[in-house]
Amino acid sequence: MIKPQFPQISSRMKPAMSITETSTAQPPADPIVITGRIASVDIFRGLTVLVMVFVDNLDFVKGLPWWTYHMPLGKNGMTYVDMVFPAFLFVMGVSIPLAVDSRVAAGDSDGRVWLHNVRRSLSLVVLGLFIANAPQVDLQHAGISTVWWAILGFVGIALFWGVDHSPSPNKRLHRVMKYAGALILAGLFIAFRRITPDGQVAWLDFSDWEILGLLGWSYLLVSSLYLLLKKNLVALIASLVLLSALNALSTVGWLGWLRRLPPFARPFEAGLGSITMAGLIACLIIIEGNVTRNFRAKILWASGYAVILAGAAYLLTPLGISKLRDTPAWCLYCAAANTIVLLFLYWISDIGFAATRARFVRATGANALLAYMLAYVAYFNPTLFRLTADGTEGWYGVTRAFLFTGLVLAITLVLTRFKFRLQL
Numbered sequence: 126m127i128k129p130q131f132p133q134i135s136s137r138m139k140p141a142m143s144i145t146e147t148s149t150a151q152p153p154a155d156p157i158v159i160t161g162r163i164a165s166v167d168i169f170r171g172l173t174v175l176v177m178v179f180v181d182n183l184d185f186v187k188g189l190p191w192w193t194y195h196m197p198l199g200k201n202g203m204t205y206v207d208m209v210f211p212a213f214l215f216v217m218g219v220s221i222p223l224a225v226d227s228r229v230a231a232g233d234s235d236g237r238v239w240l241h242n243v244r245r246s247l248s249l250v251v252l253g254l255f256i257a258n259a260p261q262v263d264l265q266h267a268g269i270s271t272v273w274w275a276i277l278g279f280v281g282i283a284l285f286w287g288v289d290h291s292p293s294p295n296k297r298l299h300r301v302m303k304y305a306g307a308l309i310l311a312g313l314f315i316a317f318r319r320i321t322p323d324g325q326v327a328w329l330d331f332s333d334w335e336i337l338g339l340l341g342w343s344y345l346l347v348s349s350l351y352l353l354l355k356k357n358l359v360a361l362i363a364s365l366v367l368l369s370a371l372n373a374l375s376t377v378g379w380l381g382w383l384r385r386l387p388p389f390a391r392p393f394e395a396g397l398g399s400i401t402m403a404g405l406i407a408c409l410i411i412i413e414g415n416v417t418r419n420f421r422a423k424i425l426w427a428s429g430y431a432v433i434l435a436g437a438a439y440l441l442t443p444l445g446i447s448k449l450r451d452t453p454a455w456c457l458y459c460a461a462a463n464t465i466v467l468l469f470l471y472w473i474s475d476i477g478f479a480a481t482r483a484r485f486v487r488a489t490g491a492n493a494l495l496a497y498m499l500a501y502v503a504y505f506n507p508t509l510f511r512l513t514a515d516g517t518e519g520w521y522g523v524t525r526a527f528l529f530t531g532l533v534l535a536i537t538l539v540l541t542r543f544k545f546r547l548q549l
Contacts, residue, residue, distance in 0.1 A: 163412055164487055165470035166219055171490030173212040178500050179530045180206045185515040186522030198449045203458070207448035210336065211400050211459035212466075214343060218404025219467065221348050222356070222413055239352060246345035248549040251310075252282065252498075253338025258317060258329050259505055266318035266326050274313055275505035281309030282498065288548040337497075343397040347405060358406070358415055365402045369437065372396035372453045376444050396456040403434060403460035404467075411464075411471055420476055427468045434461035489537050494547040496537040503529070 183193050183206075192204045228238050255278050262271040269277075284306025289299060314329065321327050334342065354360040407430065409415040416426050438446075438457035445452045489496050503509040512532065514525035540546075 162491065163223065163471075164474040165467065166216065166223070166412070167487040167490035168470050168474055169212070169219070169467060169490065170216050170493050171486035171488070173209065173216060174489055174493045174496045175486070175530055175534060177209050177213070178496070178533050179526050180209055181500065182514040182526035182529050183523065185513060186517050186519070186526065188518045189523070195448065198447070201445050201447065203446055203448055203455055207455070208459050208462065210448070211456065212463055213336070213340065214397055214400040215404035215407070215460060215463040215467075217340060217344055218347055218401035218406075219408040219412070221344070221351050221401075221405050222408050225348070225351065226413075235352065239349075242348040242352070243345065245549045246341045246348070248286070249341025249344065250334060250338045253335035253341060254329060254331070255282070255310075256337065256501055257333040257335040258319070261319040261330060263318050263320050263326070266320075267316050269313075269316060272506060274317070277309055278313055279498065279502055279505075281306045281313065282547070285310060286494070286547045286549060288546045289544060339397055343401045346398045347401040350402070351405060356409060356413075356415055358409060361402065361406055361409070365399060365406060368396070368399040368402055369441075369453050369457065372399055372451070372456065373441060373444060376450065376452050396451045396453055399453070399456050400460050403457075404463065406430070407460075407464045407467055411468055412475075420472075424468065424472075427464055431461040431464040431468075434458075434464065485534065485538060488541045489534060492537055492541045492546045494549065495540060495545075496533055498547065499533050499536055503533075 180193075183189065184195075186193075193206065194204065195206050196202050196204055225238055225242075228241060233241070259275045259278065260271060262269065262274045264270050267274065284302045286306070287302070317329060319327055319330065350364050351361070354364065407427065410430055411423055411427050414423065417423055434457045438454045438461065441452070441454045441457065444454060446454045446458065448455050503512055513529050514522045517525050
């Protein structure tokens with residue numbers, strides 16, 4: 126952990142895409158294209174972001190029970206903290222059919238949808254590289270301090286990816302702001318210099334894509350498979366089996382050559398694609414109803430799907446259950462658990478009595494990237510970093526973690542209320 130202004134954030138957690146919302150009392154009998162927001166997806170994503178901010182701060186707190194931290198590399202098993210990043214991957218997979226269908230319904234061609242998915246994926250990669258490299262800026266060779274490099278970077282991000290959803294936005298001003306943001310970010314990346322462990326001056330470090338970068342590569346892989354296979358559930362399930370098999374082979378060392386490839390060229394090694402694909406399939410079963418439109422039947426199909434995922438994870442348990450090693454059992458157990466969570470949230474938010482509740486969580490889910498970046502604004506600023514739980518112990522530290530999470534939530538709600546969003 127780099128302190129005070131650049132803590133090492135818990136790896137493998139974080140956001141993702143905005144999707145849809147509806148509050149129909151009963152799923153329709155005929156297939157439809159969902160173009161509104163699905164409340165359960167926003168709630169799922171919002172809860173994941175808030176838990177992520179909370180557990181990141183718990184990582185700063187000393188003297189807590191073992192299950193409040195990541196499972197160490199040498200041990201077999203997982204804690205709830207190890208399940209946060211898979212939840213981001215899973216809900217990102219859920220978002221893919223909804224986002225693609227929405228763009229198709231709006232009249233986009235297949236080519237435009239492909240281009241949008243590539244642009245969204247690369248945007249996540251750029252943001253991941255920004256976060257991963259910000260603590261490494263060398264003042265002497267870059268001509269700018271780490272703090273100011275990060276501050277200007279966040280300004281550029283807000284200008285380039287910020288979206289004004291007010292009724293009458295000034296389109297010309299919005300374009301000028303996007304160009305200004307792009308110039309700021311380009312200038313920062315061009316000026317960037319760091320010192321390697323062996324004392325050499327170097328440019329960006331591509332060995333760590335951070336959570337957002339990993340999400341970006343996984344999104345590109347799974348969204349591409351979806352655009353190729355469409356809603357062919359059998360083919361998509363076969364893709365999930367293939368991804369899991371490749372992950373298993375990599376875990377036992379039979380695909381060692383993958384480790385010699387750049388990180389973006391070895392998506393199967395981490396197993397991230399399998400979790401994302403599992404979320405995509407869960408969306409087709411639970412939300413889009415490709416198997417059945419009857420909700421009681423959806424419960425049976427989704428439960429059976431979760432049982433199969435958990436059963437496959439059990440069979441692969443001899444390979445280990447480890448987040449840090451990205452074992453297939455960890456991936457599939459998390460996918461099974463998230464399937465049940467999605468089913469429950471869909472029932473209470475889109476089908477049942479609670480469709481109008483949890484609005485504050487839904488707002489966070491609909492503006493998840495903003496909440497994610499707000500946490501890093503504090504992590505990368507020595508003054509704001511004092512608001513975190515760093516250096517605390519016990520219940521006092523837990524309270525500080527809750528308060529910091531609440532602060533991120535409050536600022537997100539205020540900015541969202543003023544129609545500001547970060548949108549890829």
